[in-house]
Amino acid sequence: MPTANEYLLDRSIRHSVYLEQYKAHEVRELVRFLQREIIPDIERRLAYRIEQSSSRAYSRLAPGASGDWQTKRLNNLLDSIRADIAAGMKTSRQRLTKSLKAFGATEAEFQARLLEQAVKPFILFEAGVPSLRLIHSAIISKPFEGELLSGWFNGLGTRVAASVRRSFIGGLAAGDPPERIVRALMGASDGMYVGRGPLGAELRRNVRAIVRTAISHTASHARDLTYAENKDIVKKVQWVSTLDARTSDVCISRDNKVYPEGEGPRPPAHHQCRSTVVPILAGWEDMKKQGFKPLRQARDMRTGLSTKVPEDMTYGQWLKMQSASVQNNVLGATRAKLFRQGRVNINRFFGNDGRRISLDLLRKRERLSKAAIGR
Numbered sequence: 001m002p003t004a005n006e007y008l009l010d011r012s013i014r015h016s017v018y019l020e021q022y023k024a025h026e027v028r029e030l031v032r033f034l035q036r037e038i039i040p041d042i043e044r045r046l047a048y049r050i051e052q053s054s055s056r057a058y059s060r061l062a063p064g065a066s067g068d069w070q071t072k073r074l075n076n077l078l079d080s081i082r083a084d085i086a087a088g089m090k091t092s093r094q095r096l097t098k099s100l101k102a103f104g105a106t107e108a109e110f111q112a113r114l115l116e117q118a119v120k121p122f123i124l125f126e127a128g129v130p131s132l133r134l135i136h137s138a139i140i141s142k143p144f145e146g147e148l149l150s151g152w153f154n155g156l157g158t159r160v161a162a163s164v165r166r167s168f169i170g171g172l173a174a175g176d177p178p179e180r181i182v183r184a185l186m187g188a189s190d191g192m193y194v195g196r197g198p199l200g201a202e203l204r205r206n207v208r209a210i211v212r213t214a215i216s217h218t219a220s221h222a223r224d225l226t227y228a229e230n231k232d233i234v235k236k237v238q239w240v241s242t243l244d245a246r247t248s249d250v251c252i253s254r255d256n257k258v259y260p261e262g263e264g265p266r267p268p269a270h271h272q273c274r275s276t277v278v279p280i281l282a283g284w285e286d287m288k289k290q291g292f293k294p295l296r297q298a299r300d301m302r303t304g305l306s307t308k309v310p311e312d313m314t315y316g317q318w319l320k321m322q323s324a325s326v327q328n329n330v331l332g333a334t335r336a337k338l339f340r341q342g343r344v345n346i347n348r349f350f351g352n353d354g355r356r357i358s359l360d361l362l363r364k365r366e367r368l369s370k371a372a373i374g375r
Contacts, residue, residue: 016240023211046185089156097149109129127229259277
């Protein structure tokens with residue numbers, strides 16, 4: 001039978017595989033949402049703004065001539081495009097945040113139940129689960145890679161808008177009309193704007209990285225909050241990196257390192273980090289000192305299955321919990337009745353040699369009337 005820490009390591013590594021599958025699912029969902037809702041909307045707005053602007057306004061653009069009226073009109077156009085992209089990123093962030101909140105609550109519950117399952121064969125323990133308020137706060141207000149979730153989406157919108165600006169400035173300086181620049185940005189084919197160009201590609205690529213990293217960030221905080229709720233048994237954590245050729249240098253250097261609970265680095269160590277941490281439990285002697293009761297094996301007489309009871313539970317205490325029919329079967333009807341009434345301790349039914357004494361001797365020893373034992 002594996003130790004509790006061995007069990008936790010095995011289940012946590014297995015869980016990290018499922019977590020990568022969940023990341024892939026969420027990436028597909030958000031990218032599909034971008035492709036279906038956000039990118040087409042940005043492209044429609046971009047095309048509309050170009051149609052509403054006269055090409056002649058940009059035909060004599062002089063790069064660097066900031067006071068030129070054509071440049072001002074271009075800047076106004078690009079400011080509008082930047083606002084459209086920012087609005088799309090805000091909608092995407094809100095959608096992801098909703099998913100992360102649900103995932104964070106599920107992950108914290110999983111980690112709490114995992115702790116219970118790990119120690120269930122050994123001690124009585126009910127794991128604490130962090131509040132939804134703490135989990136949601138960590139998603140929104142805890143930075144990863146030096147930036148909040150909102151900051152990553154804002155930054156993505158700013159970078160994409162800057163890329164659009166560079167494309168416009170470069171294209172116009174080369175003599176391309178705005179319509180051609182827009183078609184190139186969107187990868188337009190036969191007038192259909194379907195996100196096949198660099199604008200859509202950059203959005204999708206960056207959103208994939210943000211989603212994966214945000215899920216790692218949420219999982220990490222859900223684990224830490226759960227460990228903090230159960231710090232009476234969780235004393236340390238061990239960093240576990242993915243064993244393949246894509247693992248980063250920083251994760252390679254931290255693999256198997258142990259840190260005190262609530263201290264040290266935590267995943268994600270970088271964008272799209274796949275590392276995790278595994279709790280290391282206190283020793284059994286320390287747990288006993290904190291009041292935890294070790295367990296022993298018993299039989300559940302209703303189901304016939306093996307179960308666990310406190311290590312210090314005596315046979316008499318176990319028998320007290322059983323049905324009258326079980327007590328009658330073990331002690332006999334008369335002794336079981338006296339036992340249920342609390343008139344005779346179970347040990348008094350036996351002599352020094354461990355053999356069961358007669359009812360007559362029991363009556364004399366316990367000073368019972370003949371009526372008490374049915375004689």
